[in-house]
Structures are given as C-alpha cells and as structure tokens.
Amino acid sequence: MSYAIIGFGKIGQALAHAFARKNIDVTVASRQSPEALAPLARTIGPNVVAKSLQDALEADTIILAVPFGEHREVAKALSNWKGKTVVDAMNALVPLEELDGLPSSAFAAKSFVGAKFVKGFNHLIAATLATDPVVDGGHRVVFLSSDDEDALAPVEDLARQLGFAPIKLGKFNEGGWLVHARGRTWGQLIFQDLFKKQP
Template sequence: MSYAIVGFGAIGQALARAFARKNIKAAVASRRPPEALAPQARAIGPTIVAKSLRDALEADTIILAVPFREHREVAKVLPSWEGKTVIDATNAFGVLPEELDGLPSSAFVAKAFTGAKFVKGFNHLIAATLAADPIVEGGHRVIFLSSDDEDATAPVAALAKQLGFAPVELGKLNEGGALVHARGRTWGQLIFQDLFKKEQ
C-alpha cells in the first residue's frame, strides 16, 4: 500500500510526522514544486518524500490536507479515481452551507472524486495535537472515520492503527460523520475532542 499526503501546510506536515514516527513511506505534494517542499520533508524524516502532485497521486491512498476550496483542483489532475482511496482531512469552516448544496462537507468533496473509495478522517484535531505522539499512558488518541462505503473504512482504520491511533467509526457521512464536519460558522460536536481509548 502506498500513501500520499496532498497539502503540506500545518495539517499535512502533522500527518507526515505521524508517518515518519512509524517509518512508513509517504509522498507529500502541494501546489508548490517538490524542490520547495523537499527541505521540510527531509527534516521530518527519511520516509517522507516530496513529489510533484501528479506523481504523488500515483499512490493507492491519498490524504487530502488542502484548504477546502482547493479539493476540485486536486480532483482534476486524474481522469479517473477508480481504485484509489481518498481520505478527506479538510474542513469547510467558513464555507456557507448553500455553497455545499446542503450536503455535509465530505459528501460535497466526494462528488469531485468519482470512483474513489472515500473516507472522512484525521480532520477533527488541531495540527499540533495530530503531530504529537498518539500513544499516551497506555491509551491511543482517537481518530474518527466516516464513509458511505463500508468497504472503504477498514483499510483506513488499519492505517490509523498502524500510525498509533485508535480509529472509531461513525457510520455514514450524513449521520455520525456530521459530528466531525464543519460548515459555515459551526463545528460538529466531536471536532477538537481529544479523546483516548485504552487498550483492552
């Protein structure tokens, strides 16, 4: 399984740190050329490699960590998203609900990635918390996942576990997933909830 993080701001770098901590390879890309990202990628760890956006999208699993309105630009790079898993770590805070056709933000984003297995995840924590070691005093930091495709969630949950997090599945995007969505000026009830799950 190959991974790419698209977007290399605070959230993208936090996710890169999570991959580097576990020595898992991940490509990172943004609108900037790879040479601009390479020094920071190297500083994070040897398993983090800066690539062009097109090259990064060859990965099996892509984590979207771009500003919300940029998701369409990413989606346009590939003619088809069949066979890809897209993890949506964006938030639409400040985006008016009418801009989203009344949909939860991730359901709106999913429309741009036709054919992809689409999962909302890694979006409810601030970057500093996401970048920190998720294992504290025998507990694992919770990551919420939601998807309209039951088959899509299992591999993302497995990745979250590999990174040291405790995945908690919330069901469909418009049901439990609404608890971790931001729209307009409102945050879902679970956003910023820094929870831990003890190992049984």
C-alpha cells in the same frame, strides 16, 4: 499499500510526522514544487518524500490536507479515481448553502469520481495531531466516516499503524455530521482529544 499527503501546510506536516514516527513511507505534494518541499520533508523524516502532484497521486491511499476550496483542482489531476482511497482531512469553512445542504465530505466526494471516500484525521488541531498518539497506554482517537463501508477498512488499518484508535461514525449524513465543520458551526466531536485503551 502506498500513501500520499496532498497539501503540506500544518495538517499535512502533522500527518507527515505521524508517518515518520512509525517509519512508514509517504509521499507529500502541494502547490509548491517538490524541490521547494524537499528540505522540510527531509527534516521530518527520511521516509517523507516530496514529489509532484501527478507522481504523488500514484499512491493507493491519498490524504487530502488542502484548504477545502482547492479539492476540485486536486480532483482534476486524475480523470478516474477508481481504485483509490481518498481520506478527507479538510474542514469546509463555508456556508452550508454552498455545499448543496450536504456534509462537506459528501460534497467533496462528487469531484473524485470512482474513489472510495473517507472522512478522517480532521477533528484535531495540527499541533495535537503532530504529537505521539500513544499517551499513558491510551491511543488518541481519530473518527472515520464514509458512505462506503468497504472504504473504511484500509483507513482503519492505517490509523492503527500510525498509533491511533479509529472509531467509525457511520455514513456522512449520520454520525459523520459530528466531525464536519460547516460555515461557523463545528461538529460536536471536533477538537475532542479523546483516548482509548487498545485491547
């Protein structure tokens, strides 16, 4: 399984730290050139490699860490997203009317034709997400939701590999609302820094 993070702002960098901590290879890309990103990527870890957007999108699992308004541009980079798992780590700070009344992930998923689309890694601030998720024997919780049950398994597996405790919330329009930022309204689980003992 190969991984890429699209967007290298605070959330993208926080996630890159999580991969580096576990020595898991990850590609990073953004609007900036790979050459511009490379020094920071190397600082985070030797397994964090900056590439062009097109090259990064060759990964099996792609984490979207771009501002919400840029997701359509990323989606246009591939004509067909079949076989890809896309993890939506974005928060849509736009009025609900602009999302056709849908949860932000359901709205964004329409642009990624053929992809398995999962909401995850969006409910914590970057500074928290960047720290070791294992504290006093507990694992920091990340919430996942998807309209495709099969899409959740590889993302759950990734979360566990990174040291997190994944908790499934169901479909976007069910438990997924709990972690969706929309307009000036925040889901009830956003900013909840919870830990779970692993069996």
